[in-house]
Amino acid sequence: MNTLRRAAHVTLSVAAIAVATACSAGGTTTPAASVTGAAGTATQAPATQARDASKATAASAPHAASRTTRKAGKPKLGIADITPMGEKVERVGVGFPIIVTFDRTVRDRAAAEAVLQVQAEKPAEGAWRWVSDRKVIYRTRTYWKPHQKVLFTARLSQIPGNEAAKDVSRRFAVGTANISVVDTRRHVMKVRRDGKLTKTIPISAGRGGLRRGGVDVYLTTTGVHLAMGKKRVETMTSSWLGVTDPKDPLYYKLEIPWAVRISDSGEYVHQSAGDYQFLGRSNQSHGCVRATPAGAKWFYGISQRGDVIEVTGTKRKLDWRNGWSYWQLSWNQWKRGSALPAGSASASASPSPSASPSADEDALQG
Numbered sequence: 001m002n003t004l005r006r007a008a009h010v011t012l013s014v015a016a017i018a019v020a021t022a023c024s025a026g027g028t029t030t031p032a033a034s035v036t037g038a039a040g041t042a043t044q045a046p047a048t049q050a051r052d053a054s055k056a057t058a059a060s061a062p063h064a065a066s067r068t069t070r071k072a073g074k075p076k077l078g079i080a081d082i083t084p085m086g087e088k089v090e091r092v093g094v095g096f097p098i099i100v101t102f103d104r105t106v107r108d109r110a111a112a113e114a115v116l117q118v119q120a121e122k123p124a125e126g127a128w129r130w131v132s133d134r135k136v137i138y139r140t141r142t143y144w145k146p147h148q149k150v151l152f153t154a155r156l157s158q159i160p161g162n163e164a165a166k167d168v169s170r171r172f173a174v175g176t177a178n179i180s181v182v183d184t185r186r187h188v189m190k191v192r193r194d195g196k197l198t199k200t201i202p203i204s205a206g207r208g209g210l211r212r213g214g215v216d217v218y219l220t221t222t223g224v225h226l227a228m229g230k231k232r233v234e235t236m237t238s239s240w241l242g243v244t245d246p247k248d249p250l251y252y253k254l255e256i257p258w259a260v261r262i263s264d265s266g267e268y269v270h271q272s273a274g275d276y277q278f279l280g281r282s283n284q285s286h287g288c289v290r291a292t293p294a295g296a297k298w299f300y301g302i303s304q305r306g307d308v309i310e311v312t313g314t315k316r317k318l319d320w321r322n323g324w325s326y327w328q329l330s331w332n333q334w335k336r337g338s339a340l341p342a343g344s345a346s347a348s349a350s351p352s353p354s355a356s357p358s359a360d361e362d363a364l365q366g
Helices: 047-070 109-114 293-302 331-335
Strands: 033-036 042-045 079-083 098-102 116-120 126-130 135-140 148-154 168-174 178-183 188-193 196-204 223-226 229-237 253-261 268-271 289-291 308-312
Touching: 079 168, 098 148, 109 116, 109 126, 109 135, 116 135, 126 331, 188 293, 196 293, 229 268, 253 293, 268 293, 289 293
Parallel strands: 178 308, 268 289
Antiparallel strands: 033 042, 033 116, 079 098, 098 135, 116 148, 126 135, 148 168, 178 188, 188 196, 196 289, 223 308, 229 253, 253 268
16 A cells, blocks of 8 residues: 555555545554563563563574474465555554455464554554454554554464465554544534644535436535545546536536545545535535645645544444545444454564564565
């Protein structure tokens, strides 16, 4: 996947539902770490434990290498993609998911999930959920704590029959906690950064009034969205409606500035294309959240993938499969998507987040 920086030039889409645009629908001491096992139970990993584990690993390395040599062969399972990108490329928001896509169908999901480990500098309980035969997603129970590093490790060589595979890892940098609430009834978006109300922006949300398949597609979806990417200028068209004829009254094609994508069905927070008189007063969009030029530009500038944007006040509910809308599921619902027995936990501690990531990290594009 591309980063937020790159997203200024490239359209981003990661989730299972791929639809057209919405408005076209419209650090030197290692801190105590949170070690999350296969079932997501968070524990504390003291520095002494990490050092002991490191010594034990070093002592057994020759033997492990020997076993790997004896079992040399073609790996049966690898990772094709990890999202988001690593700490050197982007900072992510406190709602960010870890999305792992394997290079082929996973025959034994429990075995694969058992070797996936997440370790945070600030403890957080989390769990994996399978969304397809090749894709599994990690979400925390509550939002990540901001300003920390999180290390993901996939010990693929520990999967029986997959000893020839290379282990991979990626370290993420969690940035500022940007949490925005869009009130479609009061026509305002309030943005809090690290808990402090920083900006109140007049907005105009989806006006409603156009039904397709029993759904009012002109309504902005109510629920917890995550920022998925952004573009300096996004082209938004009516093609999502099947309207491509310029003579059709419903036809439109617009170049929209400061567009931050928040769903796969095409919802964005963006600068209003004129009609500024409606901002803060009424809902007039095709489903996006329109903002003032200054407000939209500011919001674009602070946005990170994984930032939380909660929309309230409409009758159209956000589907959890629409983009990165995984917070739409309760914690108990989310955990049911794991392939491991409830209460199962990893017996080993993963490396400290300050450890060097796998040599394979840069080869994986998020």
